Amino acid sequence: MTTPLLMIEDDTRLAQMVGAYLGQSGFAVEHKATATEGLARLQQPGGLPELVILDLMLPDMDGLEVCRRIRAAQGEMARVPVLMLTAKGDPLDRIIGLELGADDYLPKPFEPRELLARIRAVLRRRSEGAPVATQVLRFGSLDIDRDARSVTVAGQACELTAYQFDLLVTLAERAGRVLSRDQIMEAVRGRELEAFDRSIDVHMGRIRAAIEADPKNPKRIVTVRGAGYVFAKQQD
Incomplete structure (x- = not known):
């Protein structure tokens, strides 16, 4: 059984690479290229992804605003884990993202292996019922x-x-x-x-x-x- 993930990222090539890599480890990555499409997907009836990989820089909306809207939503959508992709070396974006409710962050460029490890760590903490706040x-x-x-x-x-x-x-x-x-x-x-x-x-x-x-x-x-x-x- 595969674990569904949603990646909101305007770089289609990167999304394809991530999808192919994570697919080898039992994850099915659904890609949306804009914030509008990503939020619409989360609001659809039916199953939610187990985790959202969210880019900070999107063409139609700041990733921080997307994270805020996810956390402000009603029901299960508000509890979907969010792993944010940020610009390398920008601690302010990281801090704001975590304060808005992101569960983890990863600076670009990143190694796919580290992304996989972070996804697994977030999902493990969720399944164990442990707090996901940053330590x-x-x-x-x-x-x-x-x-x-x-x-x-x-x-x-x-x-x-x-x-x-x-x-x-x-x-x-x-x-x-x-x-x-x-x-x-x-x-x-x-x-x-x-x-x-x-x-x-x-x-x-x-x-x-x-x-x-x-x-x-x-x-x-x-x-x-x-x-x-x-x-x-x-x-x-």
Whole structure:
């Protein structure tokens, strides 16, 4: 049995690519190229999609307004999960979208595999009855949004790879605890990374470059000589 999804996206080529990719994993993607068509589809009698993939930039209406209308609707339509596609590096759109009720967001361009993982995560949370609100780890001016997989410092987006994000979350969720390289690699196992201690050091250096005010004198991720790394609980 396939899981129905609705994609409201004016880029037909992208929609076709996403539909073909998700189709391999048991999803049936129905595509609408405009906000008007997408909202009309949601208002039709009968079955609703399990999730809406909603582009922010549509030719006839802002995606944020579409999200607002979905959440303001009556009945089941208001509860349909929404995954919003936003412009890369625009945290304001992300924040507004989440405040309007989007369940997750993904910046363009994106990897289809990450889109699939986010869709599954949203649907899993819904099926388990768990809240879909964003889980944000806050340390001073540093925000780590685990659901949206984004990091900001004083509101400015930080560019991290998927693996570096996972490393950062691993440390932040255990703030104050010293973790060895082996413990860190075990916590994020399953990702593609060569299993050498020094590879962790390289990634930590890049994470520091993204989130530290002075990467050469880090205050957030501290090296404990001979033991590993610790994420500082108290920050700016």
